Amino acid sequence: MSAAMDKSSTGFRAWFNKRLPVDQFVADQLTGYYAPKNFNIWYFFGSLALLVFVMQIVTGVFVTMHFKAGETTAWNSVQYMVREVPYMWLIQPMHAVGASFFFIVVYLHMARAFLYGSYKAPRELLWVIGMLIYLALMAEAFMGYVLPFGNMSYWGAQVIINLFGTIPGIGPDLVEWIRGDYGIGDATLTRFFSLHVIALPFIIALLVMLHLVALRQVGSNNPDGIEIKEKLGPDGKPLDGIPFHPYYTLKDIVGVGLFLTLFAIVVFFVPTFGGLFMEAPNFEPANPSSTPEHIAPVWYFTPYYAILRAVPDQKLGALLMALSVAAFLFLPWLDRAKNKSIRYRGLASKLLLGVFFITFLMLMWLGLKPADGIYVLLARIFTTLYFAFFILLPFVSKADGNGPVPDRVTYHAH
Amino acid sequence: MSDHAADDTVPEVDESRRKFLIAATAGTGAVGAVLTAVPFVASWNPSESARAAGLPTEVDLSKMEPGQMTTHFWRKQQIYVVKRTPEMLASLPTHNDKLKDPDSKESDQPAYAKNESRAIKPDVLVLIGTCTHLGCLPKPRFTPGDAAVMANWPGGFFCPCHGSKFDLAGRVFDGSPASVNLKVPPYSFEGDNKLIIGVDATTAKGVA
Numbered sequence: 001m002s003a004a005m006d007k008s009s010t011g012f013r014a015w016f017n018k019r020l021p022v023d024q025f026v027a028d029q030l031t032g033y034y035a036p037k038n039f040n041i042w043y044f045f046g047s048l049a050l051l052v053f054v055m056q057i058v059t060g061v062f063v064t065m066h067f068k069a070g071e072t073t074a075w076n077s078v079q080y081m082v083r084e085v086p087y088m089w090l091i092q093p094m095h096a097v098g099a100s101f102f103f104i105v106v107y108l109h110m111a112r113a114f115l116y117g118s119y120k121a122p123r124e125l126l127w128v129i130g131m132l133i134y135l136a137l138m139a140e141a142f143m144g145y146v147l148p149f150g151n152m153s154y155w156g157a158q159v160i161i162n163l164f165g166t167i168p169g170i171g172p173d174l175v176e177w178i179r180g181d182y183g184i185g186d187a188t189l190t191r192f193f194s195l196h197v198i199a200l201p202f203i204i205a206l207l208v209m210l211h212l213v214a215l216r217q218v219g220s221n222n223p224d225g226i227e228i229k230e231k232l233g234p235d236g237k238p239l240d241g242i243p244f245h246p247y248y249t250l251k252d253i254v255g256v257g258l259f260l261t262l263f264a265i266v267v268f269f270v271p272t273f274g275g276l277f278m279e280a281p282n283f284e285p286a287n288p289s290s291t292p293e294h295i296a297p298v299w300y301f302t303p304y305y306a307i308l309r310a311v312p313d314q315k316l317g318a319l320l321m322a323l324s325v326a327a328f329l330f331l332p333w334l335d336r337a338k339n340k341s342i343r344y345r346g347l348a349s350k351l352l353l354g355v356f357f358i359t360f361l362m363l364m365w366l367g368l369k370p371a372d373g374i375y376v377l378l379a380r381i382f383t384t385l386y387f388a389f390f391i392l393l394p395f396v397s398k399a400d401g402n403g404p405v406p407d408r409v410t411y412h413a414h
Numbered sequence: 415m416s417d418h419a420a421d422d423t424v425p426e427v428d429e430s431r432r433k434f435l436i437a438a439t440a441g442t443g444a445v446g447a448v449l450t451a452v453p454f455v456a457s458w459n460p461s462e463s464a465r466a467a468g469l470p471t472e473v474d475l476s477k478m479e480p481g482q483m484t485t486h487f488w489r490k491q492q493i494y495v496v497k498r499t500p501e502m503l504a505s506l507p508t509h510n511d512k513l514k515d516p517d518s519k520e521s522d523q524p525a526y527a528k529n530e531s532r533a534i535k536p537d538v539l540v541l542i543g544t545c546t547h548l549g550c551l552p553k554p555r556f557t558p559g560d561a562a563v564m565a566n567w568p569g570g571f572f573c574p575c576h577g578s579k580f581d582l583a584g585r586v587f588d589g590s591p592a593s594v595n596l597k598v599p600p601y602s603f604e605g606d607n608k609l610i611i612g613v614d615a616t617t618a619k620g621v622a
Contacts, residue, residue: 155550159575162549181464183490191458289485289492291551295575309576314547314593371577371591 026245029216034241035248036222038409042116043220043248044255045109051256052102053208057201059095062088067147069193071186074149075285093271099141100277101263103300106134110328114353117340118221124332126214131329133207138301138325140200143192145298146184150282155295157184163308166318183288224409225340231408240409276368294370302367303360307386309371310379320383327390334393337401346400356389470612475538483554485543488611492543492551493599494571495609502582503536505558505568514586515595521546521585523598526615532583532598534615540601541584547592550575556582571596 017023066081066088068074081088110130113119119127146157161178165171180187219229228238242248272278276299281292297305307324311317339345342353362382369375460468471488478484478497486493496502507530510516518528526534533539545552552571560567563579570581579587584596602615 155575158549165549176460177458179460180458181460181490182468185464185490187461187464288487288490289551291553291574293574295550309591312589312591314591317591371575376577 029212030245030249031243033216033244034228034238035220035244036224036228036238036409037240037242037247038222038224038411039220039248039251040223042108042112042223044252044259045105045112047252048105048255048259049102049109050208051259052098052105053204056095056098056102059091059098060197060201062091063095064197067193069147069186069189071149071189071286074147074189078148090267093267095144097263097267097271097273097277099144100273100298100300101259101266102137103141105259106137107300110134111357113221114356115342116221116223117225117335117337117342119332120225120335120337120340121332122218123214123221126211126218127332128329129207129211129214133204133211134328135325136200136204136207140196140204141298141300143196143200146192147189147196148282149189149286151284151287151290151292152279152281152295154184154286154288155281155291156297157188159295160297161188163318163321166315168315184286221340222409223341224343224406226405226409228409240411296368299364299368302365303363303386304367306363306367306379307383309367310376310383320387324383324386327387330390331393334390335397335401336394337397339401339403339405341405344401344403344405345397346403348396348400352389352392352396355385359385359389468612470610473609473611474607475609476607480537481556483556486611488599491599493611494539494541494543494554496539496541496554496582498531498537498539498582502556502569503531506531506581506583509566509568509581509587512588513581514588514590514593516585518585518595520593521595521597523595524600524614524616527598530583532585532595534601534603538609539583540598540609540611542597542599544597545573545575545578545592546586546594546596547573547576547578547590552578552580552596 013023063081066077066085068077078092082092083089113127113130142156142160146153161175161184164178165175167174176182178188179185180191219227222228222240228240231239233239266273266277272280279296279298296302304321304324308317308321311320337345337349342350359382363379363386366375366379366382371379468489471486471493473484473486473495475495475497478495480497480499481502483494483496486495515521518532523532527540531539543551550573552573555563555567555572556569558567558569560569563570563572564587568581570579570587571584572579573590573592576591578590578592580590580592580596581587584598586592586595599611600614601609601611602613604610
């Protein structure tokens with residue numbers, strides 16, 4: 001039993017804790033959870049992801065109050081809420097912009113894991129659960145993008161749903177089953193709405209909980225990628241660990257402040273973010289007779305979209321696209337280095353990872369460009385580099401990821 | 415416990431029997447769970463009214479000029495009807511070597527449209543205006559020689575989404591992300607000028 005329990009062994013608090021172990025929970029999860037003391041800026045994004053998730057739930061609850069799923073009602077209900085319902089001009093864009101911020105934070109959170117080998121043993125399941133959150137988030141974001149039923153919603157949905165038609169044998173029937181009609185219509189929107197507001201948020205919340213449970217089990221990694229649990233002090237606590245609360249809760253609040261400032265600036269002044277967060281064709285209603293000149297998904301899907309378009313064969317393109325997402329799941333087993341952190345790996349590993357980060361950003365950019373001329377060639381080059389990373393990783397990591405690591409974490413008192 | 419202590423002959427657990435019963439119970443439960451999923455999964459199929467809305471569409475061809483394209487809706491899909499000119503038809507066999515599937519062997523069309531012009535009447539082309547790549551609308555680019563589309567462009571359709579190119583019979587060109595030709599819907603004629611989209615020419619019955 002922790003000190004917190006002893007202090008409150010009498011009175012209401014004791015009565016309460018005997019029935020609901022709140023103090024014990026706080027002690028286990030926060031005050032008694034020791035995290036490495038050498039966290040840097042990359043360690044803001046986990047808590048920020050949780051923050052955006054909560055924000056999306058809260059704004060989503062209010063958007064749902066005015067939204068009417070349906071072919072003829074969806075677009076008008078969004079226009080109505082933004083123009084006529086008090087303050088929905090603010091809450092609805094918060095929800096739309098929040099989706100982009102969710103992915104910014106999640107991508108940075110994932111980049112951190114790449115840099116410091118946070119997916120490596122013993123954190124393989126932590127990584128896999130995180131990837132499942134990412135997959136659920138992609139489904140959630142896609143359906144959320146379809147719901148307002150602008151023209152890009154319509155055609156984006158058309159492209160994505162038709163991807164399932166490339167599955168041999170069952171494809172065409174599967175597409176009809178997903179839409180619930182011969183085209184995207186009422187049935188499609190109402191089921192997407194249901195999944196978007198009930199099923200997927202519920203699944204994501206469950207996965208986030210598992211992600212946190214797994215994190216508490218294995219402990220946080222750190223920029224040096226060495227296990228603090230291996231160096232315990234006389235009190236049995238890690239010598240290089242500090243209690244999550246108050247030290248990291250306070251640090252995270254600074255991150256929250258900075259994040260909300262940026263978020264507010266975007267929501268107030270550049271909500272469309274130059275057509276990246278909200279695309280121009282989505283400011284006109286869905287029109288089955290008019291394809292936008294360039295169909296591009298929102299920026300967070302474009303790396304995979306660029307891979308899809310780079311392949312001059314429909315089935316192979318869809319397959320490579322699926323593989324490009326699935327490849328992340330195997331990362332813990334593809335990386336065969338002894339050391340986790342990029343700090344203690346050779347030049348080859350650093351180059352490989354650097355090229356991969358650039359490749360991902362280039363594909364992101366290419367996915368926003370039309371599929372012709374030089375862009376197709378570039379997309380093919382970077383698609384090759386993308387997969388080269390996963391193919392080369394086992395060899396490069398084994399060859400130069402085994403140098404000496406420090407005994408204790410690198411830490412400079414501020 | 416004392417009862418058992420007094421009686422030394424506790425019957426041994428029959429492990430194989432226990433395993434069988436556990437497996438049988440779990441198996442039955444799993445079958446039940448799968449069967450229970452059936453109504454939920456099936457509820458996603460098109461409803462009766464969605465099916466009913468998929469009735470045939472009629473098109474009056476008498477007002478169409480040669481070389482003109484009109485668009486229609488059938489089952490929420492855009493249908494392209496092109497009145498092809500003799501020049502358009504003459505161009506079809508000239509570029510077979512540049513096509514992925516010139517004889518429409520891998521492509522989806524009713525048997526009566528599996529011919530050189532992919533049509534019942536060569537001058538009337540009926541296509542589902544959904545790119546076989548990922549479902550965008552291919553745009554008509556009928557002017558031959560339009561170099562913005564392709565060198566030696568014979569006229570046809572160009573999909574702006576991912577750059578698939580099709581000829582004036584909806585056949586896909588090499589180098590397109592689409593792998594098969596544009597689909598031909600079931601259709602038939604009533605008299606000379608009435609096109610019925612959604613009713614097969616041979617069976618004269620609606621397609622389920």
